[in-house]
Amino acid sequence: MYLRAEAILLSVRGHGEHGAxxxxxxxxxxxxxGYVRGGRSRxxxxxxxxxxxxxxxxxxxxxxxLAGLTVxxxxxxxxxxxxxxxxxxxQWATALTAATLPEAQPYPRLYGALDGVLAAIEAAxxxxxxxxxxxxxxxxxxxxxxxxxxxxxxxxxxxxxxxAFVSPKSxxxxxxxxxxxxxxxxxxxxxxxxxxxxxxxxxxxxxxRLTGHFLERDLLIGRSADVLANRARLIDRLKRxxx
Numbered sequence: 001m002y003l004r005a006e007a008i009l010l011s012v013r014g015h016g017e018h019g020a021x022x023x024x025x026x027x028x029x030x031x032x033x034g035y036v037r038g039g040r041s042r043x044x045x046x047x048x049x050x051x052x053x054x055x056x057x058x059x060x061x062x063x064x065x066l067a068g069l070t071v072x073x074x075x076x077x078x079x080x081x082x083x084x085x086x087x088x089x090x091q092w093a094t095a096l097t098a099a100t101l102p103e104a105q106p107y108p109r110l111y112g113a114l115d116g117v118l119a120a121i122e123a124a125x126x127x128x129x130x131x132x133x134x135x136x137x138x139x140x141x142x143x144x145x146x147x148x149x150x151x152x153x154x155x156x157x158x159x160x161x162x163x164a165f166v167s168p169k170s171x172x173x174x175x176x177x178x179x180x181x182x183x184x185x186x187x188x189x190x191x192x193x194x195x196x197x198x199x200x201x202x203x204x205x206x207x208x209r210l211t212g213h214f215l216e217r218d219l220l221i222g223r224s225a226d227v228l229a230n231r232a233r234l235i236d237r238l239k240r241x242x243x
Contacts, residue, residue, distance in 0.1 A: 001067060003029055003058040006074060008114060010098035012048045014040055022048055022069060023098050024056055027111040031101045034058045034069025044071070050094040051077040051118050077122055085237045089121050089134065092230040096138070099227045100145060100219045110144050113137050127241050132192055132199050135207035138215060139193065147171070147218040149210075151194055154178045165189050168213055187213060201242045208235055 007024035010031070015021045020039025025031050034056065039048055047054065053075040060067035080086040097114060101107065117137045120130035142148055149171040153160050156178030163173040165186035173194075179186055187210045190203035199207070212231065220228060 001058065001060045001063055001065075003032065003056075003067075005029060005032075005056060007032065007054055007056050008094070008111070008118070009048065009050050009052045009054055009071075010094045011050055012036075012039065020044075020048060021066070022071070024054060025097060025101070025107075025111055025114065026056075027108050028106055030105040030107055031098070031103050032056070032058055032067070033103060034067045036069050036071060046076065046078055047071055047073045049076065049078045049081070051080070051090040053077075053115075077118065080122060085127055085241060086121050088230060088233045088237055089127075089130070090118065092234045093117055093121075093134065093137065095227045095230050096141070096215070096220075100141065107144055110141060113140050127238060128198075128201065128204070131204045131238060132207070135193070135204065135211055138208075138211035142211065142214055142219065145219060147214060149173075149214065151189065163189055163194055166210055171214060201238075205235070205238070205242075208238075 005026040007026045009022060009024045011023045012020050015035060018038055018040055020036045021033060022036050023031060023033045036048060038044055052073060055072040055074055057070045058067035077090060080090060093114060114137060117133045120133045124130045149166060151163065151173045153173065154163060154175040155167055155170055155172035156174055159175050162176045164176045165174040165179045166189050167174055168187050173189055174186055188206040190199060190206045192199040192203055193207060
């Protein structure tokens with residue numbers, strides 16, 4: 001097995017005394033793990049930073065064997081980890097992707113969307129500039145893995161207009177009229193997810209509640225508590241930014 005490709009680094013964990021196992025997302029070959037010799041060294045630690053863009057070379061004798069991985073840094077986002085809010089946003093986006101994607105399955109739309117989210121976090125002067133992209137990425141991840149929400153029609157009336165809520169059970173949108181009397185049992189559907197455009201903070205937080213419900217129920221059940229802890233920190237820091 002041999003693969004050479006640009007990739008977004010998603011996670012790194014120590015392996016043995018000096019090495020590390022890295023997981024990175026490529027555009028055409030999906031999530032690829034690999035063992036980096038000397039990955040815990042002073043020279044490689046800044047390279048093996050989640051959210052960095054790398055050029056990786058994976059080599060193994062068989063498909064079943066963990067490939068050896070050599071890395072070359074293309075673009076570093078390491079400086080953002082000195083800023084609390086961007087840091088936790090990068091940690092959440094990469095950890096979520098690493099925890100949910102199967103290995104070696106191509107997800108080119110997710111690769112492009114994740115690259116866009118990370119670039120937005122890096123470029124935006126304020127969180128509101130990238131928070132909507134984060135919600136949309138979470139929504140796309142659910143869809144790509146078979147748990148997409150139906151936000152095009154009302155579950156109660158069939159109408160495609162005035163969709164304002166989502167059923168937490170079915171994941172189908174509900175119009176304002178169809179939700180009458182049951183609003184407190186439904187998740188709010190912010191308009192930027194159906195109509196596009198920018199969003200106010202209340203809508204962004206509603207969007208995160210919506211996607212968070214289905215991520216926890218359908219994708220992250222039984223997963224590492226550390227992954228969800230990253231999301232909790234992100235939402236807490238976003239709320240502080242609003243305040």
